[in-house]
Amino acid sequence: MKHANIVLMVLLAVAVGCATTPKTSFYLVPDPEGHVGEVTVTNQAASVTLNQANQTVAAKRQDAAFSETRLAADEEIQAKFSDALAIVPPPPTGFSIYFATGSSKVDADSLPVFEQVLAEVRKRDSHDISLNGHTDRTGEADVNMKLSLDRANEVRRMLVDQGVSAEYLTIEYYGESKPLVPTEDNVSEPKNRRVEVVVR
Amino acid sequence: MCKSHLVLILTVAMAVSLSAFAESREDLVGSVTDVKGTVQVIRSGSELAVEKGTRLYASDVIRTDKESGVGIVLRDDTTLSLGASSELKMSEFEFKPNEGILGMTLSVAKGTLVYISGQIAKLAPGSAQIETPAGVAAVRGTELLVEVPAPKAEKKAEKAQ
Numbered sequence: 001m002k003h004a005n006i007v008l009m010v011l012l013a014v015a016v017g018c019a020t021t022p023k024t025s026f027y028l029v030p031d032p033e034g035h036v037g038e039v040t041v042t043n044q045a046a047s048v049t050l051n052q053a054n055q056t057v058a059a060k061r062q063d064a065a066f067s068e069t070r071l072a073a074d075e076e077i078q079a080k081f082s083d084a085l086a087i088v089p090p091p092p093t094g095f096s097i098y099f100a101t102g103s104s105k106v107d108a109d110s111l112p113v114f115e116q117v118l119a120e121v122r123k124r125d126s127h128d129i130s131l132n133g134h135t136d137r138t139g140e141a142d143v144n145m146k147l148s149l150d151r152a153n154e155v156r157r158m159l160v161d162q163g164v165s166a167e168y169l170t171i172e173y174y175g176e177s178k179p180l181v182p183t184e185d186n187v188s189e190p191k192n193r194r195v196e197v198v199v200r
Numbered sequence: 201m202c203k204s205h206l207v208l209i210l211t212v213a214m215a216v217s218l219s220a221f222a223e224s225r226e227d228l229v230g231s232v233t234d235v236k237g238t239v240q241v242i243r244s245g246s247e248l249a250v251e252k253g254t255r256l257y258a259s260d261v262i263r264t265d266k267e268s269g270v271g272i273v274l275r276d277d278t279t280l281s282l283g284a285s286s287e288l289k290m291s292e293f294e295f296k297p298n299e300g301i302l303g304m305t306l307s308v309a310k311g312t313l314v315y316i317s318g319q320i321a322k323l324a325p326g327s328a329q330i331e332t333p334a335g336v337a338a339v340r341g342t343e344l345l346v347e348v349p350a351p352k353a354e355k356k357a358e359k360a361q
Binding site for chain 2: 023030032058059083086087092126127
């Protein structure tokens with residue numbers, strides 16, 4: 001046991017030693033869902049692919065050879081990246097709020113979703129919320145363009161009424177041009193009559 | 201150029217500008233979700249203080265001081281964070297999935313970066329790239345950590361302080 005500890009300490013010392021050499025290092029780690037993807041690092045000397053959890057490679061310059069790839073200990077990763085890892089943002093959350101045909105009044109069924117939006121905005125004290133307005137293909141395209149803006153404005157008004165600062169809200173509107181469910185013209189499609197909300 | 205041509209050009213120009221139905225700037229890249237310590241953005245030659253909610257645009261350079269850090273969410277849901285004494289440039293960002301235009305280049309000049317893929321890396325594998333002084337990382341849907349040592353001159357200056 002004691003010997004194992006000494007070996008571990010020596011390994012850590014080597015790892016710390018590596019950290020002080022002036023090389024750019026790349027570490028592939030599992031993403032928040034535990035999935036390990038793939039990264040290819042290329043410079044003038046070579047190209048190296050990382051595809052295992054905690055696999056790392058380093059090089060000094062564009063024209064310098066890469067180190068052998070190796071698997072890094074979690075301690076080494078923490079030692080280098082703990083401050084950056086501590087401030088990783090939570091992933092953005094999306095919501096859809098629905099409307100009746102031709103109306104910019106939120107469907108009663110979507111009011112609980114609005115409450116979820118509000119809860120998420122407050123939970124993360126969001127300063128960046130996107131409101132993207134859409135319509136289905138009932139009626140004229142130019143009327144729908146205006147309607148999609150009215151819908152986004154209505155959600156903005158509801159959020160501002162609840163104390164969310166208007167300067168945190170960004171509106172985009174697309175009329176009938178970006179349906180969630182593609183349809184023929186003049187087809188009523190409830191899923192397309194929506195404001196998509198992204199809370200960051 | 202005759203007058204009618206000018207009217208035509210103006211009409212076309214107005215139609216083109218009206219087709220961008222958004223209140224946000226076209227080159228919006230993302231926003232800052234969290235700040236620790238002192239963080240600046242260098243934009244068109246001026247240095248601005250970064251706070252929670254600061255919007256970031258193409259070509260912005262974000263710098264963190266000692267014992268500082270910043271969290272960033274990009275428009276394609278990529279999440280980023282920088283540790284202390286770091287510098288990152290939003291070199292390129294194209295996110296128009298409906299038109300099939302997808303691309304992102306982030307340039308790390310120094311410090312530490314945590315990168316968690318968004319939609320660009322998922323929809324167009326390999327088109328999300330992270331440039332460093334020692335090579336370019338092409339990412340296919342994952343989390344990547346990058347450390348770039350400070351340039352030698354800067355290290356000496358830090359020691360001298």
